[in-house]
Amino acid sequence: MFFKNSRNWNKWLELPVLVKDCPITTQIAITVWDLSPLPADGSLEHAVPFGSTTIPLFDDDGVLLKGRQKCKIYRKRVADGRIPSNTPHAPRPKRRRRGEALPAPLPEEEELHRLEQLFKKHEMNELPQNDWLDQLVFQKVGKLSREVDEQARKRAAVRRAERKKSRASGRPNGEVLSETDGEESDADDEERFALYVDFPRFDFPIVFEDQSYEPPKIMRDFQSSNAAGGPNAKPTPEVRYGPGIAAGNLVVDDEEYPVIQIFDPEQFQKENPCEQKHRRLVRSDRNAYFDADQKPNAKVRDELNEILSYGPTQDLSTAEKETLWVFRRHLSKDKRALTKVVKATDWNSPNEVKQMTELIPKWAEIDVDSALELLGPAYDNPVVRGYSVERLQKAGDEELQLYLLQLVQALKFESYDPDEEGFPETSLARFLIDRAAQNFKLGNYLHWFLMVECDDRGPDTNAANRKLFARVEYHFMLELEKRDPEQRKMLKRQGEMIAVLSKISKEIRFGRDSRPYKIEKLKKYLADPKNELIKIDPPLPLPLDPSIEVSGVFPEEANVFKSSLSPLLLHFKVAAEDGSQSRPSSPVRSGKSKDQPRFSIIFKTGDDLRQDQLVIQIITLMDKLLLRENLDLKLTPYRILATSPQAGAIQFVPSTPISAVSSKYKGSVLAFLREGNADASGPLGVKKEVMDTYIRSCAGYCVITYILGVGDRHLDNLLLSPQGNFFHIDFGFILGRDPKPFAPLIKLCKEMVEGLGGTTSPQYAQFKQYCFTAFTTLRKSSPLVLNLFSLMVQSSVQDVRMVEEQMGGVGGAVGKVRERFHLDVTEEEAVRLLDQVLADSVNAVFGVVIDRLHELVQNWRA
Known part of the structure; x- marks a missing residue:
């Protein structure tokens, strides 16, 4: 193998495991193979090692290596990967022979080492770069590197001559040439090669850290009791060690097969099989009739009241679940208890499912917040979800609209048969479709919430959810076709108007014109009769607020905000029920002319408004809750509607x-x-x-x-x-x-x-x-x-x-x-x-x- 200066491979090597799964002692063993026409051992294998090196993945401080690393090549060896390695990337200091002083490094070698360290900082952008000056420095350092290599070869030749002379005359003082000394001498004679390996570069150090687990509960109790001291301190538990294990430091006598003590993190997380068996026996059919007559005493009533006061996110202990289950029939008169008893039920047990299926329809009527909790991801039983839907049916349309955004998301947690036509009568999807078909305002928001989810193709979504939302939207349109075809036509016209506004917004946003020219361009688009915005006949309910019907826009008053997304400010003409112009009530803002009432919106593309939409929905809900307690804080919950994952409308409030x-x-x-x-x-x-x-x-x-x-x-x-x-x-x-x-x-x-x-x-x-x-x-x-x-x-x-x-x-x-x-x-x-x-x-x-x-x-x- 011969090359003049260097050989570049320019190939990224992908490790077979993830870096996060590697222990701190991980090493990368690299062997450079050559093809030899005449192998030394006479075998038919023509691949012979040119050289090798072994480099650790982490340095001595546990920091992941990054940037370019210089590795020494050991000629004619295969990388072993041992700890310690016989082919380390950084050569170990040479051992001195008796009576021999360690040669001092040459000034040229020290300077070359210093420059190599600066090169690494230069590659990591830690030093300022200057192209023409850097090229001169690179040439100078290359020349210095060749001079150092030439001096090293000359010194090696001198040492070989001295060793030959020493062998001819015999070693002084009876010294014997050992096998190790011979290997080091051969290594000194070889021409020096280096392999440069480029590791990925990171802005910050990546530090190795082992996962630390908390000690078991029994050990925490033991440590806390002993730390407190006193006569009640628990004695040290007796530990009997197996054969060959030393009790002092848990080290096995046989060093080749050590025994390591490991803490199992699942020890106190998973339920004890004995407790599982006990629960199945206690909750069997034999005790079902006995539980019906169970009445809690004063102490248990206090415990139950405390459990019922828990928030919806608080977990229940095993003892608390058992108490709830035993007194489930007694608690059926308390509307607060249903969610807690459902949590205490093992829905994988057919026996418990049967008992709860018979009991839930007899339960006291729960509140809306409890019904929403039962529609969450933790509850997939159709009986439980059907009962919560039955409770929501008693809520008014205005109250239902407050939770509609979350109810659409709750559709993800229901399981539907894809081969079944339509939806079950007790399902959440069927309930939303029926109620939305009876109220246009509710149907308007349901339609746009579903359309946004159908169009969402982000990295955090999946095709199954998009297919589910599309199925619900399809059946909603079928229901509208049966009950009110005009409502479906209005939703279609809304979609056409939003499509036109989105097209105009994108052209204004991506245009490289100045802001005044963008404003004139916007006015021209709005005034164009082809876009059907200057006059909307018949009047159309706004998607942002379907209680407002608009008959057109005011092109001359349109504006473009100073922003990278160039949001559009649009003023819509508000139409009365008879088609004439009338003054609307709040939140519509009137314009300059008293005889031209208007509703102003901001329309923008390139921004996901669903988070703002969620916050405004919560603010609107909190405003209702405060007003219910006669506390008016003069909030301004303006309206926001996302019409797609990257577009939407916002009510403009002066x-x-x-x-x-x-x-x-x-x-x-x-x-x-x-x-x-x-x-x-x-x-x-x-x-x-x-x-x-x-x-x-x-x-x-x-x-x-x-x-x-x-x-x-x-x-x-x-x-x-x-x-x-x-x-x-x-x-x-x-x-x-x-x-x-x-x-x-x-x-x-x-x-x-x-x-x-x-x-x-x-x-x-x-x-x-x-x-x-x-x-x-x-x-x-x-x-x-x-x-x-x-x-x-x-x-x-x-x-x-x-x-x-x-x-x-x-x-x-x-x-x-x-x-x-x-x-x-x-x-x-x-x-x-x-x-x-x-x-x-x-x-x-x-x-x-x-x-x-x-x-x-x-x-x-x-």
């Missing part, structure tokens, strides 16, 4: 960002409120009703955004209307996720506090009181909110799925929300925790720094 208020009024929200609502006799010089609206809305959104863990809060997504309504927009980060470091848990900036008159004002005290009242009110309805999030765990909402993957199925999105409700403490303690969060948010220094940095970035972009 308002001003806090950043613009701060810029125009020098950071004074009060000056903004006084501008159109001045009142010398009012609080802080503002009309009483406007200040009251500002205080209530600030409190409401502070509590709700805290519970939902809304992140990425800055002054551009905090809005304020002239009437004092404060609200949030842009919910790209929820459930505690935030791209900014050290962000406060509640966004309570100094501008908001200034609008309240400062932290010592009566308005701020009133604001805090509204916060505490709203938090305790919503905390009572926490099971409903948690159940809604549990139905979304397999949805394509970005942060919900991301949190589920990060948490590994432990807690997940539901756990994040439950954590913010502080359900593990009393109501008084929860209020104190919220008070502390408010205090920390007001005094947060990083919040001010983040706002200033965001303002600088926005000004730089502008």
Whole structure:
């Protein structure tokens, strides 16, 4: 094998195992093979080793190797892969012979080694690069490398001559040439070869870490009791070792076959077979009639009440499940107990399934939140799901619309026979189709929720779910064709209008024109009769709000926002029932002309609005829950509808960002409120009703955004209307996720506090009181909110799925929300925790720094 300078293979080698599955002692043994026409041993095998090397996957500190590695080639050897290896990539220091001093390294060798280390940093982009200067350095280092190799060959020739002379004259002082010395001498005589291996490069070090398991429960109890000491301390358990095992350090006498003690993580996770047998005997048919007469005593009643107070996400112990099962017939009179008894039932046991199937229809009527819990992924029994659907049938259309988004996701958890035509009468799909066919508003939202899921082809979705949603949509259209063909035609016309708007939005978005030219282009598209937007005849219900019928758009008032996605601002003409123009009620915003009422929307493509849609739905639900307790916090739950996975519409509410208020009024929200609502006799010089609206809305959104863990809060997504309504927009980060470091848990900036008159004002005290009242009110309805999030765990909402993957199925999105409700403490303690969060948010220094940095970035972009 001959080549002048180097041989380049340029081939990535793929390991047969994943790096995460490799132990820290993993080594890569590389052998370079050559073809020899005349093998030395006379065999017919012509493949002979040219050389080899062995390189570990992790360094001495347990860090995964990255970048280029220089490996020494051992001539005519096969890599062994042993520990320690006879072919290490970094040669071990040579052993000195007696009376022989270790030769000092040459200055050229030290300089070459230093330059090679700098080369590695240069390849990892840790050093600045300069192309023309780098080329000169590469040439110079190559020349230096060849000089060092030439000097090494000369030194090897001198040593060979000295050894020959020594052998001829005999070794002095009776020294004997050992076999190892001979191998080292031969290695010195060989020409030096090096193999450069390129490992993948990473921005950060990848450190090896073993999975550490918690000690068994019995060991934790033993350690804690002994640590406490005292007369009740448990004695050290007696351990008898097998033959050949030393009791001192658990080392076997035979070193070739050591015995290793391993902790089994499933030891206290899986149920004991004896307990399983006991449960089957206790829950058999022989005891069924005996359980009917079981009445709990006072102590057991207290235990049952405590179990029934558990949240929907809390697991039940084995003892608690047994108690629930024994008194299941007694608990059938309590509507709270059904979900707990269902959890305590073994649905793999035919006997228990039979008993529960007979008992569930006799149960007391459950609440809606319990019905939603039974539709979750943990319950797949048709009897249980059928009972929950029966309960939902008693809910009104308006209430059903609040949960419709989650009910569509719950379709994933039902099993349908693909060969069966239609759906069973007790199924959730059949229920949604029947109710949506009777109410156009409900049918409108069901149609668009299903269409978005049918079009979702992201990496987190599967074809089976898309096929299921398409099947439900198909049968919904068939039902509409039977009952109300006009409703189906309206949905078809809505789809055509959304398709036109999507096409226009994409052309505006991907166009490289300036913003003024984009605006003129948009007006031209809207005014074109071919697009059928200038006049919509007959009037069409808007998909965003089907209670609003529109008869066209105002092309001359259309606009394009300053954004990379170029969202469109469209003003629709609102039509009356008789086809004429009439003034609509809120939330429709009237325009400049009093005789032309309008409904304004923002339409955008290139953004998945399903997460914003979920947050707005939860805010709308919480607003209903607060109003039910006579607490009006003046919230602004504007409408959002995703029309596809990458497009959607948002209701436009006239308002001003806090950043613009701060810029125009020098950071004074009060000056903004006084501008159109001045009142010398009012609080802080503002009309009483406007200040009251500002205080209530600030409190409401502070509590709700805290519970939902809304992140990425800055002054551009905090809005304020002239009437004092404060609200949030842009919910790209929820459930505690935030791209900014050290962000406060509640966004309570100094501008908001200034609008309240400062932290010592009566308005701020009133604001805090509204916060505490709203938090305790919503905390009572926490099971409903948690159940809604549990139905979304397999949805394509970005942060919900991301949190589920990060948490590994432990807690997940539901756990994040439950954590913010502080359900593990009393109501008084929860209020104190919220008070502390408010205090920390007001005094947060990083919040001010983040706002200033965001303002600088926005000004730089502008």
